[in-house]
Amino acid sequence: MQNLNWDDLRYVIVLSRSGRLAKAARQLRVDETTIARRVARVEHALGSRLFERSNGQLLLTEIGREILRHAEQIEIGVCGIKTVATGVDDRAAGSVRLTAAALVMNRILTPGLPGLLQLHPQLQLHMMADPRNVSISNREADIALRFERPEQNYRVLAHRLCELPYGVFASAGSQSQKLPWVAYEESLCRLPLARWLADAVKQEPDLPPALVVNDSDVALHAVRAGLGRSLMPFCVGDNDDGLARLSGPEPVLMRELWLLVHSDIKHLARIRVVIEWIESVFAELGVRCKERAKRLK
Structure with a gap:
């Protein structure tokens, strides 16, 4: 050899x-x-x-x-x-590959990026809004946010980041309960929000879905355009001037969000910095969601 x-x-x-x-x-x-x-x-x-x-x-x-x-x-x-x-690790320099659903990436994480990159100018973030489950164990990404509890894998560390409350939202210009639903494809029936919406559609047989999608961010744009109503996280819908919550202050659905990282790189400063930033983003959103809920009561 x-x-x-x-x-x-x-x-x-x-x-x-x-x-x-x-x-x-x-x-x-x-x-x-x-x-x-x-x-x-x-x-x-x-x-x-x-x-x-x-x-x-x-x-x-x-x-x-x-x-x-x-x-x-x-x-x-x-x-x-x-x-x-x-000593470069102390400066949190280098690239970090982060993957999450498009809605989480676009509506929750991206708005907080300027502060992170201003504090760590040598950090380069590769953000992958990928519909498939990019593999952490195969090192396709360094950090992943997932709406499902991951299977046990000795190479991957996971902890529950938060629980996201969901409500029914429509366009801010139309608050009628008789709007059609924006639902999800049957192939996504294993997802809690897809099942919830499928049940809601069955309860209104005379009002078929206006649109069937396979991505939450597409659903958000459809709702903002006035095409119907759908489920959105409080922290997304309540902070979007183009949306109005139709359901009350209590969530109609809760979804766990998990953070995954490869065990071999968890100690690197650039990884720690990004994880701490993600945790702070969701902690801040949690505070805002609670404040909004109190005002609605």
Whole structure:
């Protein structure tokens, strides 16, 4: 077996997380040929194929997943060496990949970004509003916010961030209870808000849904446009001048929001800073939601 070069393994790690040569090339600021050459060099040194193509994506083979696990340990070690040598970790510098639902990303987190980046100008946040569950254990993202309690995984740490109260909202210009519902696709029936809306639709058989969507942010835009009523978190709907709450001060639904982070990187300053910022954003929203609820009573 030929000697392995850590720098070549870095290309394997990035390609495994992106799944595409073009995306990996952009991240590493090289051309696609360089990515392919470096990965081929690792495969040749190991005598094993690490990737296979499926539906336009490059996915790790079984041995590739094992190699990745060890390569990520080397990556953590290299980062630790850099931290000791430069102290850069104390300055919360570098990139952090954060994934969450589009509604959470656009309506809750993004408004608070200026303060975070002003305090930590060397921090670069990659925000991925991805409808699929981007994998933390496979290091597709560093931090994830999920509306479902995650399955136990020794490589992933999870804690409940908060419970979000939901109410029925409509456009601020139309507060009629007879508005049609903006509902969710049947494929999302496992989600509590989709089930709640499906039950609400059944209770009004003479009023079919005006629109069926697969994303909460799309539902929000539809409601703001006056197309119907739907469920929204208090902290989103009550802070949007284009929306009005139709339900009372008590939530019609509560949803848990979980924060996930890979156990190997939880100690890094840039990760800690982003987690603390997320927690502060939701803590502040909780205060505002409680104040709003008191005014409505």
